[in-house]
Amino acid sequence: MTYDQSAHITDLQARNTGLVERVRILERVANDQESVYRRALDAFGADAQIDMAIEEGAELTVELMHRKRGRQHNAPEEIADVLITAGQMRLLFGAEAVDAILVGKLADLEQRIDGAKG
Ligand SMILES: [Mg+2]
Structure with missing residues (x-):
């Protein structure tokens, strides 16, 4: 060699x-996404992570507008960022309450879908 x-x-x-x-x-x-979300909240604090959630939501808004206008966009990355920050907000504001609301909203959506099929 x-x-x-x-x-x-x-x-x-x-x-x-x-x-x-x-x-x-x-x-x-x-x-184990939840443990990463908890660690992020512990490491950076609730206020900083709320700021991140707001920022990521705004970034996704921009990318979705780019997509609507037929421009190059980075929606998948921003969707991931929003999911990560939303996962942290779910823990911060109460996972059980958020999950209960989520299930209710999904049921409502399903009813609207079924109603739209008429
Ligand atoms: Mg982002």
């Missing part, structure tokens, strides 16, 4: 280790 090959292999091993760690983190957060 030449020196260059050895360095290349070392580089690939380091990248592989980084990717394996990234996949491990992705799997963990995907399976």
Whole structure:
């Protein structure tokens, strides 16, 4: 093995280790989003995260307007940002209350859909 090959292999091993760690983190957060939301609220505080929720909502508004106008947009990223901040707001304002309202609203929506089919 030449020196260059050895360095290349070392580089690939380091990248592989980084990717394996990234996949491990992705799997963990995907399976436990709530703990990340709680940690964000604890780390940055409620007021800062409310500001983030407001900001992300505004960013999604802009991206959806771009989409409506046929412009290039980044709606998927902003939807993800809104879901992340909404997840934190759900915990901040009471998950049980939010979930109960959510289920009620989904039921109402389903009735409107069924009514629209007429
Ligand atoms: Mg954003």
